[in-house]
Amino acid sequence: MGDPAARFDLDRIGAGLPFAAAVGDLEDALSAGAVVIEAPPGTGKTTLVPPVVANAVPGRVVLTQPRRIAAGAAARRLASLTGTRVGDLVGITIRGRHEVGPATRIEIVTPGVLLRRLIGDPALTGVDAVVLDEVHERGLDTDLLVGMLAEVRALRDDLTLVAMSATLDDRLADVLGARVVRAEHVLHPLEVDWAPPPGPFADTRGLARDFVDHVVAVTLDAWERTPAAGDALVFMPAVADVEHVARGLRPRLPGVDVLELHGRLPLADQDRVTAGRGEGDPPRVVVTTALAESSLTVPGVRLVVDAGLSREPRRDAARAMSGLVTVRCSRDAAIQRAGRAAREGPGRVVRCYDRHTFGAMPAHVTPEVAVADLTAAALTLAAWGAPAGVGLPLPDPLSGPALTDALRILTDLGAIDDDGRITDEGRRLVALPTDPRLARALLAPEVGTAAAAEVVAMLGDDLRPEGADLERLLTALRSGRHPAVGRWRRERDRLRRIASGIADPSSAPDGHTPVGAVVALAQPGWIARRSGESYLLATGTRAALPPGSSLAGHAWLAVADVARAQGRATADSGAMIRAAAPLTEDGALRAGSHLVADEERCLLDGGKVVARRIRRLGAIELSTTPTPPSPAAVEALWREVLQRDGIDVLRPSRAGVAFRRRLAFLHHHLGAPWPDVSDAALAAAPESWFDLTVTRVDAVDLAVRLQALLPWPQAARLDELAPTHLVLAGGTRARVEYPVDPSAERPVVAVRLQACFGQVRTPVLADGRAPVVFHLLSPAGRPLAITDDLASFWAGPYAHVRAEMRGRYPKHAWPQDPSREHP
Structure with missing residues (x-):
């Protein structure tokens, strides 16, 4: 616990910071216990607000920063402004780093660290204030903290909560019951130029090479017109894109220091960028990811080149995949990026897109809760005692298919029970600072923590293995040849230490554990078997390896990373495998044991019901054996096919089709009790008219089956209301054809014209509701006229027909008044 007497010199810390003008308002608002601060990036709120809060409370202040690099930068800056070292007055706790001492008043953490602390100590003992930074980014962990801390504060009225955002969402103040403090930052004049690319920003492989070249060319052109006193900031979406642009700029900008800024940089390189030009x-x-958008301030910038893109989590519900994808950034983000050029003086932004694209960008960033995998969040909420977040005052609720999938995964892991409450296994998993699926692999007794920690550390670092081969990547890391080896070793050792305190040491196996065995335990749904030119995952998705991958030819793979893709490499699949390791069939069955099932599967084959006994691992068929169909399976099949394919699947005879049309005709014109015989109605209750145990289509007589639906005693009038034939005045028995859609058409009688001689009135069916339509034919059977009013036809159009037909068919009778005569 920090020394309550230690106070921060706000005048020294806030010197030159625009937020200093709002300190008085903040000090007044803190008396309410909850405050929401709206201030643009670069105003100094991250630097100045925590000391203001620390001076107002007796104990420790915890400040959250969504990114480790930003947390480190904030800790170093605050420590330097107080003339102390990190770990003294200002401390930091992030993954792999804990520098906090007895005198620490402000502790900077990532949201994940604070979430785990809350699970272990819901009262936040020893903490008097929490400051949540960058709330506008709508990160999932920060959203969870908003809801959980609101509940803590309801029990601890001495806990002060502050949420800081570049843009204000009124719901945040409502959730926290907070007062709002706004700080303005007047920007210097900003010139805006537009430089749209000649083509799209992405192709089938990701960010298009032509677009990267365009950003390089735009940056070079803009740099030539930038005042020598200013630096430039170039925003690209991903680390690989930052590296590509930086490589393109360095040889063409002699005498210019081309730097990179992203979360994988060593600490010394981060400091070099954020310290500014000496x-x-x-x-x-400086070529950067979104880090410099609002989390970090790079001093001295007068030029910004903005690609207009960002990396955001997205979930593919159809394929059960989640991952980061490159998308258009929000307008808020574009405005914040541009503002970096006009913070210290007149500046210029060049946007690598046009005005129309800017207008079409989403206004705000998409909340991560709406697009991300929710497995870890759902486990955290279960541990908190709020399964699925029910009752928790979250900015946006957890819902939809992503939550359903998350709860299913946690149930399969044994982490929650049927009511969503956390189990003992779930408490072991939530204690590990990693995804629950990776935690499962870390604690699996059949693997051992030493082997699992190596693989989990590699998977957690988002490294992209060449050819998707994780075994080769791990070999490079173990040998020390990979650039990320230092970071990997630190994370491996950290995970090993934490897991060793949770796992059962007596169950750890000896010897080598294949990479695929660990990956399969973490992602059993992505166990895959070769099928043709691609792989079928247990989830049912087809995915392809990158061209030339060393994994090609393996019958089984444990897939760690898979994403949607298109192009020749995935012509017969819906996704691209980006990281995987070989797996044996035995290993697949062990890791995916909960996905193994035996089922009877029936299908219609050539009009006959056939059945097979299938053993499968998820969607992967392991074996199939013919078997006699069981009555239950036959019934389920008929219900399915009738619902999906309709009655035509029964191959009805002409008599069956005609009988069904008669019933449909009467149902339309007379209603109940005449039955509805549409596909939907018949499929809804097939047991009322169909024998669900039949196994051959040719054994089904639809006309006979549908008679079971006839209403009695009204059925006795069927032939009167909807006859199959009409006997005309001359004695001809003519067939009545009933329409497919009785709401749009009427019954038709197609007959030679002579057969209607003497027929004055047009027959009307369904108790006088539906006149018959006559299709009158020539002696050769060709159409002559269509009418539903014979009397009018005889009195008018018949004369023209008679004049034309007498010469063509002289042997046939053509009386002048056919209403009185018949052959």
Whole structure:
């Protein structure tokens, strides 16, 4: 616990920071216990607000930063402004780093660290205030903290909550019951230029090479017109894109320091960028991810080149995949990026898109809760005692298919029970600072923590293995040849230490554990078997390996990373495998044991019901054996096919079709009790008219089956209301054809015209509701006229027909008044 007497010199810390003008308002608002601060990036709120809060409370202040690199930068800056070292007055706790001492008043953490602390100590003992930074980014962990801390504060009225955002969402103040403090930052004049690319920003492989080249060219052109006193900031979506642009710029900008800024940089390189240009240093072009959008301030910038893109989580519900994808950034983000150029003086932004694209961008960033995998969040909420977040005052609720999938995964892991409450196994998993599926692999007794920690550390670092081969990547890491080896070793050792305190040491196996065995335990739904030129995953998705992958030819794979893709490499699949390891069939069955099932599967084959006994691992068929169909399976099949394919699947005879049309005709015109015989109505209750145990289509007589639906005693009038034939005045027995759609058409009698001689009135069916339509034919059977009013036809159009037909068919009778005569 920090020294309550230690106070921060706000004048020194806030010197030159725009937020200093709002300190008085903040001090007044803190008396309410909850405050929401709206202030643009670069105003100094991350630097100044925590000391203001610390001076107002007796104990420790915890400040959350969504990114580790930003947390480190904030800790170093605050420590330097107080003349202390990190770990003294200002401390930090992030993954792999804990520097906090007895004198620490402000502790900077990532949201995940604070979530785990809350699970272990819901009262936040020793903490008097929490400051949530960058709430506008709508990160999932930060959203969870908003709801959980609101509940803590309901029990601890001495806990102060502050949420800081570049843009204000009124719901946040409502959830926290907070007062709002706004800080303005007047920007210097900003010139905006537009430089749209000649083609799309992405192709089948990701960010298009032509677009990267365009960003490089735009940056070079803009740099030539930038005042020598200013530096440049170039925004790209991903680390690989930052590296590509930086490589393209360096040889073409002699005398310019081209730097990169992203979360994988070593600490010294981060400091070099965020410290700004020293006296006598060359001008700088900093190529960055969204880190510099609002989390970090890079001083000295007068030029911004914005690709207009960001990396955001997206979930593919159809394929049960989640991952980061490159999308258009929000307008809020584009405005914040541009503002970096006008913070210290007149600036310029060049946007690598046009005005129309800017207008079409989403206004705000998409909340992560709406698009991300929710497995870890659902486990956290179960541990908190709010399964699925029910009753928790979250900015946006957890819902939809992503939550359903998350709860299913946690149930399969044994982490929650049928009511969504956390189990003992779930408490072991939530204690590990990693995804629950990776935690399962870390604690699996058949693997051992040493082997699992190596693989989980590799998977958690988002490294992209060449050819998707994880075994090769792990070999490179173990040998020390990979650039990320230092980071990987630190994370491996950290996970090993944590897991060793939770796992059962007596169950750890000896010897080598294949990479695929660990991956399969973490992602059993992505166990895959070769099928043709691609692989079928247990989830049912087809996925392809990258061209030339060393994994090609393996019958089984444990897939760790798979994403939607298109193009020749995935012509017969819906996704691209980006990371995987070989797996044996025995390993697949062990890791995916809960997915193994035996089932009887029936289908119609050539009009006959056939059945097979299938053993499967998820969607992967392991074996299939013919078997006599069981009555229950036959019934289920008929219900399915009738619902899906309709009555035509029964191949009805002409008599069956005609009988069904007669019933449909009467149902339309007379209603109940005449039955509805539409596909939907018949499929809804097939047991009322169909024998669900039949196994051959040719054994079904639809006309006989539908007679079971006839209403009695009204059925006695069927032939009167909807006769199959009409006897005309001359004695001809003519067939009545009933329409497919009685709401749009009427019954038709197609007959030679002579057969109607003497027929004055047009027959009307269904108790006088539906006149018959006559299709009158020539002696050769060709159409002559269509009428539903014979009397009018005889009195008018018949004369023209008679004049034309007498010469063509002289042997046939053509009386002048056919209403009185018949052959």
